[in-house]
Amino acid sequence: MARITDLRTGSDGNIREAELVTSTRRTIHRPVNLLIPLEIQEHTDHQPTEFADDTSTAATPPTIAPHRYNLRPRNRRPVQPTISIIQTHPTRHTRKWFLFHLMLFSLLTLGATKPSTNMHITCTNNGVLVSTTANHSFQICADNHCEFHVALKNPYLVKFPAHSTLHDHVIMLKWNTEGQLSTMTTVCPALDFCENLDCWFCIPVLLNPECWPMGALFLAMLLLYLAVATLYLLLYVPMTIGKPIRLLLQGAATILLFFICNLGKLCLILFRRVGSRRRPTRSERFAAALAVVACLASQYHVWATACQHVNVFEHHATLCTTSNGQERCQVALTELLKINTFHREACLRLTHNSTLVANIRVRWKGLYLRCEQETIYFTRATSLHVMDSKRCPHMGSCVNGKCADVSTSSLIPELHPANQFTGRTGCLESCGGLGCDCFYPSSGRLFYRIYAVPRSPTVYEAFRCLRWSEQVKLEVTIDTTHPFKASHRFVETAAPNIPIILPSLRVTMTSLSLPPIPSLNTDFITDGHDTSLWTSTLKPHLLCISKENATSAQCAFTEDWQCDAAESKVKCHCSGFPIEREFSKVERKLPLKTASWELSQRHDHTIIAKIPSMVSAEFVINFNDTYDTSSLLIHHDRCTI
Template identity: 40%
Template sequence: MQRQRTHHSRWLLEALAVFGLIATAWACQTVNVFSHELKNCITKSGRTVCSIETASVLKVNSFKREACIRLQNNNATAMEIRIDWIGLRLLCQKRTVMYTRNVVQKVIDSKRCARMGSCVENKCADINSTSMLEELSIGNSFPGSTYCIESCGGLGCGCLTPSSGCLLYRIYAVPADEETYEIFDCVKWQEEVKLKVRLRRQKEHKFRSYVIGLKPNVPITLPSMKTTLSVLSWQYFNLLEARFVRRGNTTALWTSSKLPLLQCSSKEEADSLKCSLIHTCECTPAESQVMCRCENQDIAEEFHQIGNVLPVTYPFVKMTNHPHYNVIARIEHGVTAELVLNVNETVGNIVTDTTDEICYIANTHIYGCYSCKEGARVR
């Protein structure tokens, strides 16, 4: 056990050393760039107008995070472009599965003799799960199901007639709190690469900075330049198929393998308890009453588990709340992107700048744990 722990410690320190080198050497890195010149011609009303632009394809990723390019014409720099990788965000396209309430299952029963109360004519044959019986009025104002079991009759069972009687009961749900919960998942995750783009044209002393979010094949236009995310590669993980539960502005992972007992189509129906109850009660008749064993479900418990409440952090992804997309997943490692830069300039040649520095690792602190999903991190 001690040897295994020592091995983990050594691996962690090596990983932190690499991280320290990356963090310190934040400068122009070597990236692959492929460029060519394009001539675009537009014909309108019998007149053709052509323009020249330069298209550059470059690859950046979570390791090679900064690309520096100089566009030259006649041995003079026409434009400088610096692209800093911020990260990949996955934007949740929400699909509501249902609304629900935190409920407790209860049972009310009533024994009726033949031709008394609701035990008339065809007796249990005339009663179904949606029946609202006077004998079970306490449970009628709550979501639930009604049942009838044929029971004994005659003097030995407290009835004047020898005909069999009815054992009526209703399983219903009573709210345990005033909260309304929404269960949802993400039917699709929209990819978005966040970049910081800095531009400096000839005779300009300072860079102009822009933070952009690129979606695949959707170009974004900046002054004298258009940027398109053409290729994106990242490793899919099963956590993206998870369901979530929301209470107010708080969201948590839905970790249960079962859906809630109370299932509602809308928030309004959940507020007014116009819902369906999928009960978990197992009931057996016992002469004049039923004996039921019900397994209740505490939805609020999901929010008591701090590790399930967003934001949650795993070694490969961080999930957080978002006011518009509900949930976003930030992937920090293992991502590669191919960008196409279309520049409206006449360019003779393109220069890629690389910073070659001696890096030093400063002492730092780590926090976290070995046996938790977050792992260890550097402050």
């Protein structure tokens, strides 16, 4: 609602726009067709009028009321009365309350189920706190140090040796959840070395006296006492060799005391000279402070961009190419680098016409071995059962040659329920005659069959690695001095004798040396989801050539039973082999970490072994552009603890 203060006309003289002032003193402009006037109408009572003469009325011309606005006529809207209706309904349960009650019932149902085996790990100052249910077994690793625990309470504290938690360490937790392996990984910060020493008669206490001075002093005195007592027993017993040893020790003690006395005098002289020097001036102290700051800054820069000393062989070769009858020759630069797990990073400076052109940085990230699998057999978890049946002479299957006609694959009709499963059939001689409820005075036969009944539909595959294909992860950084070419960083996988093409160079791994790792020759077993090391010397009872045969139980049966006749029954001693119990051991399931190798499984069930140490490789780097020389950049660092 606003008040009109001015009207503006157009070129034809008609009013086209109005200037309005709102209640907030704001001036606005609006077209006339958008304005709705606020009119106050009067309600008057229309009284009937009497016309005296019809002729006079007809003769009087009608009066036309002048229009106040040049607007289109507006339809009059009748005023609709507002009717408010308030309805009251009896209280009843609507649909939303039904959903609320259903939610409460669901929560109560979930709370009544079995306790969850979800686990959580928390890094503390004393170790790693594992939150789980009581009596739950798990394996926990700090870098390469792994331990197997059974949680006696919730939460359960796991303490690692002090040398494993001296730096930031990776914690990996493994446990079984409904037959499948679950893992959890986190990084815990470094812990205080002294607070994590949980022994008092050990070498760490003796070699770190700052942690426990009294304990280290007591341990040193005890060891010294033991050493003196041992020497006394060896030297002061009535033996001929005792006196020469005493003389040698006395001479060594005299020489040691002489050096200690001279060293003490030298230190005293140096201390006196340093104390007698004049006090440095303010400018000298300021210069020394600047020097210290510069040294620290340079040391920080070196640590951030450290390059190690590696073996480099440089070679220049002239390459000539003929195209369209024209021969073009150029000098190609080739570098041979020797990189290993101790010297992981090499830095090269490339120059042309005595001008720095580029910096090449090659960094070793790790060696990975990929397993090429070969299936040994398929199997299933089974339980062994024995079924027997005694037959008198000339009865049932006890005819003709009796046991001579029975082989391990024979299907005896008396053993029909056991013939449906994979197994072995046997025959033993039994008693006959009237004393054994037989008519003919001849020996009877005792037929039996040992068969394997699958306990679960899970099919296990045992395999081994025929060979391990090598893959080396390299990080190549190319820094050029060209103002329009930025720095490039590449992370590539290098295989032996397969070149890696980069924008300005070509990298080829020509040789690779590995340490002997007998553990990689171990067999593996998988259920299609998890993979475990297979170190058992026993074989399962079912040996199948394919997964389909294992599903239908059409497999070979191992012969590992010993059966004897006991009157009318068979007593067998079979070696049970619970394959699911061997497979469910957490300490054998991948991923596994040791000091010499790490085994893991990818999403496509490929086995990958990482070798962290004792590995070296040679790389040939061929540069595409023309360079004069390459310089090896080396940074010398001093590391302290």
